[in-house]
Amino acid sequence: MIRSVLVICIGNICRSPMAACLLRRALPECDVTSAGLSPPVGANADSRAIRLLADEGCDLADHRARAVDETMVAQADLVLVMDSEQRREMESLFPQARGKTFRLCEFVHVDVPDPYGGSFNMFSIVLGLIKQGIATWSAQIQAAESASSVGDEP
Numbered sequence: 001m002i003r004s005v006l007v008i009c010i011g012n013i014c015r016s017p018m019a020a021c022l023l024r025r026a027l028p029e030c031d032v033t034s035a036g037l038s039p040p041v042g043a044n045a046d047s048r049a050i051r052l053l054a055d056e057g058c059d060l061a062d063h064r065a066r067a068v069d070e071t072m073v074a075q076a077d078l079v080l081v082m083d084s085e086q087r088r089e090m091e092s093l094f095p096q097a098r099g100k101t102f103r104l105c106e107f108v109h110v111d112v113p114d115p116y117g118g119s120f121n122m123f124s125i126v127l128g129l130i131k132q133g134i135a136t137w138s139a140q141i142q143a144a145e146s147a148s149s150v151g152d153e154p
Contacts (some may be wrong), residue, residue, distance in 0.1 A: 001148055002141050004031040006076035007104070008086060012036030012065040014046045014116050014123070015082050018102055021058040021129045023080075026138040034077075035068035037089055042066075046116065048123040056127075069111075075098050080104045080137065083111035104133035107140070 005023060009016035012035055020034035044050075045060040053060050071139060073094040079101040081087045090097045104112055112133065115126040 001145065002030060002077040004076050005078045005080060006008060006072055007032065007034040007110055008037060008068055008081045010037050010039070010086070010114060010151075011043075011116060012067075014049050015065075015112055015114065015126060015130065016056075017045045017060055017063045018049050018053055018127060019080065019134065021060060023138070025058065025128075026070065026134050027141060030141070033072065035066050035072055037068060037086060038146070039067050041067035045101060046123075048115070048120050051125050052123055065128055068094075070096075072097075074078065076100065078102070078137075078141075080133075081141075082114070089114040096135075100116050104137070105129055105131075107136040108132060135145060139144075 005019040005027070007023065016034035016036060016076045020032050023030070033092040043065040045063040050060045077100065079090060079097050081090055081101060081103055083103060087101050087103060090101050108119055110129060112126060112129045115122040
C-alpha cells in the first residue's frame, strides 16, 4: 500500500513542487513531499510554476527548495522522478530507492523535460505532462488501494 510519495527533480523549484502539489490533491490520503537532487536550498518555486499552479488552484508561494536525503527516501513508499537519468542517480545515491523509484510519466513512456530557464509556454507543456503522469499514477494507486481493501473484507 502506498501511503507516502516523494517527488524528485534537479532543483526542486519547478517540476517536483508542481507535481507534488497536484499529487497531494489527487491522493489526499497520501503524504506527498518533494525534493531535489541538486537544489538551490531555500529558494522559492519558479514564478512561472507558482503562476501556473495558482491557475490550478494550488499554492506554491510558501514552497522552499530542499535536498533529498536518506531519511526522505527511506520513509517514501514510492519515489517519482522526472527522467531516466534521475532514476539512475537516485538508485546510485540511495540504494534503498531501488524497486520503488519510477518516472512520473512511466506509464506513457515519457521523460518530463526541465523547463527551468524556458518560456512560460514550456512550463505549460511540462505542466501538461505532469498532469498526465499524476492521472496515471493516482489511478494505479487508487486501484491498488481498492483491490487491497476488497481483500480485507470478511
